[in-house]
Amino acid sequence: MRYVDEFRDPELGRALAGEILATVEPGRHYKLMEVCGGHTHSIYKYGVDDLLPANVELVHGPGCPVCVIPMGRVDDGIALAHEAGVIFTCFGDMMRVPGSHGTLLEAKAQGADVRMVYSPLDALRIAKANPEREVVFFAIGFETTAPSTALTLKRARAEGVANFSCMCNHVTIVPPLRALLDSPDLRLDGFIGPGHVATVVGARPFRFIPADYGRPLVIAGFEPLDLLQAIHMILRQLADGRCEVENQYTRVVPDEGNPRALAVMAEVFALRPHFEWRGLGFISQSALRLSDAYADLDAEQRFGVPGVRVADPKACQCGEVLKGVIKPWECKVFGTACTPDHAIGTCMVSPEGACAAYYNYGRFAREREVV
Amino acid sequence: MTDTGARCGAEHCITCSDEGLAMRVLRVDDERGLALCAADDGERATVEIALLEDVAAGDVVLVHADVALAALDGAG
Numbered sequence: 001m002r003y004v005d006e007f008r009d010p011e012l013g014r015a016l017a018g019e020i021l022a023t024v025e026p027g028r029h030y031k032l033m034e035v036c037g038g039h040t041h042s043i044y045k046y047g048v049d050d051l052l053p054a055n056v057e058l059v060h061g062p063g064c065p066v067c068v069i070p071m072g073r074v075d076d077g078i079a080l081a082h083e084a085g086v087i088f089t090c091f092g093d094m095m096r097v098p099g100s101h102g103t104l105l106e107a108k109a110q111g112a113d114v115r116m117v118y119s120p121l122d123a124l125r126i127a128k129a130n131p132e133r134e135v136v137f138f139a140i141g142f143e144t145t146a147p148s149t150a151l152t153l154k155r156a157r158a159e160g161v162a163n164f165s166c167m168c169n170h171v172t173i174v175p176p177l178r179a180l181l182d183s184p185d186l187r188l189d190g191f192i193g194p195g196h197v198a199t200v201v202g203a204r205p206f207r208f209i210p211a212d213y214g215r216p217l218v219i220a221g222f223e224p225l226d227l228l229q230a231i232h233m234i235l236r237q238l239a240d241g242r243c244e245v246e247n248q249y250t251r252v253v254p255d256e257g258n259p260r261a262l263a264v265m266a267e268v269f270a271l272r273p274h275f276e277w278r279g280l281g282f283i284s285q286s287a288l289r290l291s292d293a294y295a296d297l298d299a300e301q302r303f304g305v306p307g308v309r310v311a312d313p314k315a316c317q318c319g320e321v322l323k324g325v326i327k328p329w330e331c332k333v334f335g336t337a338c339t340p341d342h343a344i345g346t347c348m349v350s351p352e353g354a355c356a357a358y359y360n361y362g363r364f365a366r367e368r369e370v371v
Numbered sequence: 372m373t374d375t376g377a378r379c380g381a382e383h384c385i386t387c388s389d390e391g392l393a394m395r396v397l398r399v400d401d402e403r404g405l406a407l408c409a410a411d412d413g414e415r416a417t418v419e420i421a422l423l424e425d426v427a428a429g430d431v432v433l434v435h436a437d438v439a440l441a442a443l444d445g446a447g
Binding site for chain 2: 038118119120121122141144145147148149151196199200222250251252253254258260261264
């Protein structure tokens with residue numbers, strides 16, 4: 001398929017790896033963070049890291065939407081799912097994220113009507129097909145999925161679907177990046193920027209990273225050659241003493257993003273003053289709620305939720321993994337008590353989570369030997 | 372294995388909601404702002420196209436959670 005095959009060419013990959021090797025300074029250690037969970041998944045699926053020199057280290061960022069949902073929000077969702085007459089809808093991975101008293105999948109086993117959907121539009125269809133029931137959509141994701149939720153809420157309003165509401169957990173990418181850059185326990189040399197978030201927000205929101213923190217960022221696509229080229233572009237900037245936002249993914253990402261998507265998000269959502277991120281704690285203005293104009297479609301207002309903050313399990317080190325402070329296999333429970341089949345931490349639940357990416361592609365054995 | 376359903380394949384896990392999929396537009400319903408699209412593996416989906424200008428049959432678009440977010444340049 002176009003846009004896929006040509007970005008997986010092994011010859012070009014080897015050539016790029018050679019250029020990367022020629023660009024790095026021997027004796028200098030480079031720490032680059034891929035922000036997006038989709039990148040983490042691609043890196044381990046295709047073995048991109050195997051093509052890099054030993055002194056180029058990839059650190060996995062907080063950009064997996066499932067991984068950053070705190071336990072308290074899962075508990076709130078489960079409470080909604082147990083409301084009489086409610087059909088609770090969410091993306092599949094969300095069903096396996098543990099709250100303090102189990103998962104949504106377990107709530108389903110106990111009798112709650114929890115259904116997996118592939119998009120908010122699917123949830124709206126369920127609402128239209130079940131007018132006598134209340135249908136709640138548990139919305140998660142960064143700026144890539146927020147437009148989808150926003151359009152669905154507009155459609156629900158336009159079509160007068162009164163039994164549909166949304167529990168909004170959408171988050172934004174810039175505040176956690178700033179929090180990471182302010183974190184004293186993490187030293188990064190550059191960022192691989194999230195390609196699909198940039199499709200919506202454009203390149204401008206990332207300019208504070210070179211401007212305020214002196215780190216380069218290259219917006220990248222998701223194929224192996226995209227990632228290798230983006231890594232090369234970051235290393236090239238470092239070698240040249242440059243520091244800017246560059247766009248490797250120009251075939252998809254316009255500099256200005258998608259103005260229509262930004263407009264619909266501005267209409268339907270408002271910034272929360274603060275929001276808890278799993279492992280990262282509370283971050284100011286980092287998440288979205290429904291705007292006052294759409295408050296009647298806000299499930300949290302329609303039903304009320306416990307809203308209790310729950311501390312992460314002590315054994316789980318998702319926080320350090322999400323901040324890139326430790327590698328997944330350095331977590332005490334990785335691959336033993338915590339596996340994709342029985343996850344303790346969210347990073348093991350979603351295929352985009354760093355722990356699941358390591359586990360599913362068998363990366364832990366080799367790296368344990370190295371250590 | 373995960374229990375995220377048949378559409379969660381090796382290439383894309385759209386159930387975790389943050390994975391984009393390149394899809395070709397087969398038919399456009401301008402009145403409702405929807406398009407019938409097909410992925411490379413033949414999987415079909417009804418996609419919102421309200422966020423893009425001038426979507427036509429044959430275009431390749433980037434789809435997240437059933438919404439087209441970007442047109443892919445030079446698709447032929």
